[in-house]
Amino acid sequence: MERQILHVDVNNAFLSWTALDMLKNGSEIDIREIPAVIGGDESKRSGIVLAKSMKAKECGVKTAETIYQARMKCPGLKVFPSNFKIYREYSNQLYQLLLEYTDKIERFSIDECFLDMTQYLMNATLLQKGKEINRRVKEELGFTVNVGVAHNKLLAKMASDFTKPDRVHTLFEEEIPDKMWTLPVSELFMLGKRTVPKLYNMQIRTIGDLAKSNKKILQDKFGKHGVMMWEYANGIDNSEVKYLKEKPKGIGNSITLPEDITEIEKLDEILLALAEHVAYRLRKEKMLAKVVNVQLRNNNFVDTSHQKKLGNATDSTKEIFETAKELLEQMYRKGTPIRLVGLRVDDLTDEEEMQISLFQPQKDEKQEKLDKTIDKLKEKYGYHFITRAGNMQTEDFVKFKKEET
DNA sequence: TCTGGGGTCCTAGGACCC
């Protein structure tokens, strides 16, 4: 049976939501109407564009470029900080509205949802539902969305990306040649900046070129990815709308340092702060990790990572930190200026599943109790309340947003 | 006064086992 899929994509999400929040707090200006961006903090060396207004886009400002570059293109550009707490709220408002249409909703990111409408169309057409959602979000929530209307997720996503903002586009199978094959191959979902030049060398320039190219050759050259891109170019995608909440497969935090660090003792402090946060999130998910991974980025933007598989899965701050420290010592070449430090845990399992397994790992009960006590204090007073990084300098370096993603 | 932070999935090579 043919599936009925919608993709809902908030236009300039972070910027629109910041605009609404500012207006709510008495702002005279609507930053959606001026050249403006949401961006990081240049003084903390995280100055990149996260979202842009239409006026900024007209200047040629692009997402993910530096604010410095954006200013060069667009003199007088206004820059505003992000606020993930309010973004989460607006995202939830959108989700609640969409739930009136179907409970089969996949939250693909904070500002994008896929809806499986197959069982929920009643007497309406899919396009009518898409238009209604587009209108209601604007009227009831105050921001605009693009809606893609199609029979699978890939085509719905491609459709919502056509012209913006505040539009509803269909991309049914018979429309593929006119609406999709004419586009440059770089527009295809999952084709990034590494693959596109390789396709150009093969004389593949449009999505249509890719669709008509030889699948076997793509497979030989790009492996699984090659098969996938050929199928996508032909509008083939059988993946389901994943509406059930999935457990995370890994949890990580990283930080770009305000200035490069060359002392391993300072790197240790950063790792401790990261371990605190990662382990805290892990315990909040009621999960245990078996792999610890440390990432370093040097002043030349070269990334290296080392990981270690543990004998027993853990959620202990101490154990994660000590493993991370060990990895750091292994990989850090003395004197290298470090720009970014990251810590992540992978190979996660449910705490519950571990408890029913036959072999219980040895637990450090004292440490466990300390972790739990600190977690409670954090829940109560916020993440910054306590840190075991005895040196206050660490706090100066490491500022975490309390509640993100 | 340049280049974030959070993820997922895949690949390739080495170790090790039978």
Next chain:
DNA sequence: TCTGGGGTCCTAGGACCC
């Protein structure tokens, strides 16, 4: 005395997404 070969686990890195 011509050195196999398949399977799994582990690790490092790459590519892509928002």
